Amino acid sequence: MNPLGRREFIKNTAIAGIGTTVLSNDLLANNESNQKKVKKVIVAGAGIAGLCTAYELMKKGHEVTVLEASGRHGGHVMTVHDGLSDGLYGDFGAEHFTKPGYEKYWEYTKELNLTPLAYPRRKNLLRQIGGKFYTEEMLADPTVLRKLGFNEKEVKHLSKNPFWDLESLYVSPYLDKFTDEYQPFNVGYDHLDKIPVADIYKKDGASATALGFLGGKNSSALFELWRSAILKLRGVPQFPVEVYRLKDGNQMMPNAFAKKLGARVWLNSPILSIQHSPTGVSVKYRQINEEQEMTADFLVNCIPLPAFKNIPVTPALPPEKKYIVDSLAYDSYQRFVFQASSKFWLNDNLSINMEFEHPDLWSVWQSADEVDTHRVIILGTGPGGISVQRALAAFRELYPGKKDTIEQAVSRDWTKETYSYTCERLSFPIGELHKFWPNVMAPVGRIHFAGAYADNLNWGMEASTRSANRVANEIDKA
16 A cells, blocks of 8 residues: 555544544554565666556556657657648558557557547558559459469469468468467477478468468468467457558657656667666666766666667676577668648549559558548658659559659658667577577566567567566566
């Protein structure tokens, strides 16, 4: 019972006529001893994982400080208005969330009074295959599927199921053995970690065309089957079509966390070094060009590991953890925001949700449609290192209609960012799942690890909030 709660109890008993004299010294002492010790915690990184971890620790009554190297909070979750008109915005990072699948995230939308919006970015998708665009209806037509080179088993499956569900044809028979989504081992498939999942597809009769779409040459069969099993256990399809985003942009979530945390979030405060011992941690950081030092009971690392590995840690991390920090791989990308003066694709009877084969532009879709304006936002994704003008030129080369009305283009090249250049954790190398799991989320003494990389499914915002809750509970109970 906290002090305020104890005072309220005394007050209430006095009102009831019992009086405070019946509360013996022994009872008062017992109430004091039952109070949880307030722990001082440093959280490294103010991305969504760091903010969520700090928020949960704050709610549990602990003293928390978030040290963020950059001048903004949110990490890879970023919504921008700069360069756009009429109140329009673009989500430069964090695309969408699902239901089911993002249970923790949905809880926070309610708790923080945020507004989810249906996001039809994956509906009526146009896919470019071999230079030609195909609608979803075309990719369910057996004649079209045969011409593309699918075998009869695949044609039968795809004529009854969405095109994106091709993978289920080959992985579904393996999934029921996984009953605990945090345990990929000892279900009878450990040996499959040593082969690529493409070998499973081949063994089960996949056509060359299917193999081209499924890939899997560099992914562990055990890892990919485990990933599919997690989706099944959560009731999520392989490629969720019913997805959502937040009104006014997905950065509303980290903004809400940061508002609750207030002055506990310190920006432009990069961590320079970490010392830890069995009794606590000490962090050196830079703030306003001066080196400072802070001590605490615990440190939570919410910095992506490629950046974290550049921070000296004393004593050094144990070899098994250092291997993970040094070896974990991420992908990255560039986000393009095209502002148009109209929904030009409607004049051509097309969907703007498109997937391309072009090296400069991979996909586009509409966003920010709740803003009251005739202008529209089209988001796109492509590789880092190219100009936004080059990406726009690629769109105009690829667009199968007559003419677009794009009047402005801006971008965010995450591959060139100093602190938030990573996106999602990539699959663990073939044959090495046991080196990464579950060690990737295990603490080292008083250093804990949270973030999208530190969960069983690297689903950005959900993995971040799940791992944040796990760590906050571990520290609270320590």
